[in-house]
Amino acid sequence: MKRSKLKLAMVLALCCGTLTAAPAPWWKWRSKIDGVLICSQTPLGEGWDRAYGPFKDARCEKLIVIR
Numbered sequence: 001m002k003r004s005k006l007k008l009a010m011v012l013a014l015c016c017g018t019l020t021a022a023p024a025p026w027w028k029w030r031s032k033i034d035g036v037l038i039c040s041q042t043p044l045g046e047g048w049d050r051a052y053g054p055f056k057d058a059r060c061e062k063l064i065v066i067r
Helices: 002-019
Strands: 027-030 038-039 048-055
Touching: 038 048
Parallel strands: none
Antiparallel strands: 027 038, 027 048
């Protein structure tokens, strides 16, 4: 009986953690060489600086409003 309650508690704890998960934000990155802007969720390397963001979508059109 104790084992089944422990298993149930562990499953519930794991489910609660997944409910708060959210997708990573998108950012506009600017090239240090020629100033080209690209939308990406991850850093593109040393030749790029984060220019604008965060955005909700992959086209970097919908800004995330932080209040």
